[in-house]
Amino acid sequence: MSGHGDLFEAIEYLRREGEGILARFARSKRGVVYADLRFEVVFNRSGAAVNGEPRDGSESENAAYAVSVHVADRAGPVGHGQTGAKIGALAGRPAKLVVELRRGLDEAYDRARFSARKKAELIAHLGGAAKGLLVTPIPAREKVRDDVEANFRRDPRSLSTDELKKISLDASHEVAALGDAIAYQGIAAMTELRREIFIDTDGTMVSQAYAFSQGDCYVVAQIGDGHQESYDSIGQQRGLECLSDGWRGELMPNPSLAKLCVNLATEARELAAAPVLKPPAGEIVVVTDPHFIALVSHEVIGHPCEADRALKMEAAYAGRSWFLRSLKENQLGKQVASPLLSACSDPSLDGYGQYRYDHEGTRGRRVTHVERGIFSGFLNSRATAAILGAAPNGSARASEGWHVPLIRMSNTFFLPGETPPEKIIADVEHGYYVCGHQIPSISESRENFRISARRVYEIEHGRLGRLYRSGSVIADSKSFFTNVDAIGNDLQLIAIPNCGKGQPMQVKRMSNGGPTLRSRARLAGI
Template sequence: MDKKLQDLADKIIEYAGQSGVQYCDARAEQQVKKSTLIENNEIEHVRNSEDKGIGVRLIKNGAWSFCSISNPKSFDEIKNILDNTIRNSDYTNSNKKNKINLHNNPINKKQIDFPVLKKPEIEELTSIGLECNKIIMDSPLIIKSVTNPYYVTSSKYFVNSEGSEILQKFTDVIVEMIATAHESGLTQSVNITEGGRGGLELIQNKVQQSAKEIANKASELIKAKPVKEEKTTLVMNPDFVSLLTHEILGHPSEADRVLGKEMAWAGGAWWKGKIGEKIGSENLNVFDDPTIKESLGWYYFDDEGVETKRTNLVEKGILKNHMQNRETSEIFNTTPTGNMRATNYRYMPLIRMACTCIGNGNQNVSEIIKDVKNGYYISNMKVPSIDMKRYNWSISCQYAQKIENGELTDLQRDVIVMGTAPEFFNSIDACGNDFTVRPITNCGKGDPMQSMIMGNGGPTIRGTATVKSVN
């Protein structure tokens, strides 16, 4: 972290306190990203970018105000922006009826360096990307191979008027890959994202196997059959479960959605007011956990300076909690959960998932499949389509297999899975003893839109929903 940037954040807090604000926090952030795009064994581009700046939130006259500045050179430059923000608070908030109350939060003074066992370098990362690209291209029927390896190093310094001073430094290493096959007028693509919070150790000797798997599967899908529409028993693999968890369990658990504060653009939650009620079978346990190491949702303090912890959202089918910030937790008469995050210093933090998962069970995956007389094995996330309250949902998978008398048979392509949240949750009758966390790199929320990285995961699960063909 640039020490000058950190000092400027400290001065902002001191100046805001002298200006009569009730509360102020500042996030000084510095980020370096290096990436390579490779297509069909050729490097399309190598990009380096660096960004740093400070975002400031403050409360005056009972309402939030926010400003940000990129690459500030002096405090005088910041002071002008800060004065305007405070002045605007005087004008716009004078008629506000509902005042803001923040849950008490301990003063934290910490510096945390996340472990990196093997420091990423763009040359080695590019070499891995080229190797994976060639693996994909060497598979039958492949006409296009895309690999995008990149890493991001970040430093985040949080300071507030209550006395907290928190510095977190971390590195994310990610490889995104797409394999596209084509024959006889039919095109099929399979993609995967690998990586997490840490160094090259997270992908070395792992992504090559993933490249081979998606290439083979894209080729096999050319010969696969389209699925017939039916409501039936489905066994879902952990990769598909991670997106399902994200869309119909994670998002409606964000307290700002529950309160209806996002209804204008991103939606709400169908289970508003249902804390303590049964919303699924006793096999359904859901939690959000920012402490899962190596996940893209791993952090120790959120963007309000709240220390993170595991939050149980659903226990044996009973809705127990939502994800809360310091403001919403006062409304719900509970405690903050450490889920307040912003894409970067340019944005106000929002309540966001960290690593939301369905808890695993005690059954072997083979046993879960063996008990199915007729159904489908659903594999790997693709595209979601969910209604405003996360009640009706539709998520396509990358491929599926028919299950007949407990055995996997024909490969199926172009499959969409559909259902309603309460009916599907109540149908879950098995959770595997496996458990996988998958990286999510492009979750959007807010206005202006913020894209966020996080983890989502779970085990193999079995339930009932409708499958139909994309076409």
């Protein structure tokens, strides 16, 4: 691992020296009431294969930092300033690292002073009309000192790119053996080690390490005029063993990469031979499997429960939330679903979205969004918690070290019931069983949705019948949740590897899911 240690050693250097750097900065600048520093190093390797042929692998290692400074103006308002940058090999040279961190802190300080001064000028000019600029003070949180280690059998830095290419190529060969009906297949494997440290002037210092491994498969099947494109991913916060051997976790098990790809290609071949769904008229009973419901929980619960979205901080480019029209008109404490239905986010669970502390140094905790049909809470940062009058719940996270933290879901899911999924289907006289998610189309505030499925089975007299392709579910969100009349005992989490949010775009890994649900909705073609 020679050649890979220098940047990671910067974490240890900042563990020793980071608090002093921040303290000296805060003492030297008038008006500083708070400052923090985030620093991370990421090592990543990947390999791929296409149609039974290897493709070039990739390897990267980089370091980045971000700093945040709060400055109080004499007139009262507090200004916030942030900056961040990728710094690469510079992080391996302590003297240059310190110079860059000081430069960043000075830049963030100037931005914070400018913000505080402009707020004060507006308050002086507009009086009570500008009272919103006097933001409620950021709520305090406990001082934390902690170290969180990564979970892996083999350090991702000890693997070679050839190993990543081989696991992809072996899976590709197995898919190719399924025959000419598989017109195209692309397979990729990735493993990553990420270490980060957070330090602030309030006495918190948290270091966290993560190992990620992910496999992706995309297949195209063609039989006569029938055409099917399918894709899926598996991912764990573990080493490459979860792709080579599979993983038997309780909530988020996965097969090996080869088995995932063969299963997906076999399904695509079957779907290419199946008829296109001819949607029935009007609403009908639909039973959704955990893979399909994962995208519902992601799009219709997770995103609108992010408080920055709900408070319209990203309305211009990502939409709002059906849970909160305004601080006075919202769904808090109101019924939004069947009393059978509950949903939450929990970063402590073993999933792709697991973490202990967010990027503001706040301990992540379970947040209940819907409790027995009643909407009960948002994911928040320290700032949005102040606006909402709530306690911070550790949900502010950035996808890369130089980005500003946004409010992100973690492991977000519907809670299970007690009914076996077989019984839920057996109780349906006529309806459809919808399995696997593909493409979401969601309204601006998430108040209704259209999500396509990989497979749709007709249910007749409690039994699964004919298989269809190219089907999707269309529903009003509240109506769909309110009509849930059966919940399975088969909770599963599904890795979501590419959730985009923000501008500039930040792509984050998380997991979503739930059990089998039964409700009513309309069906349509893709």
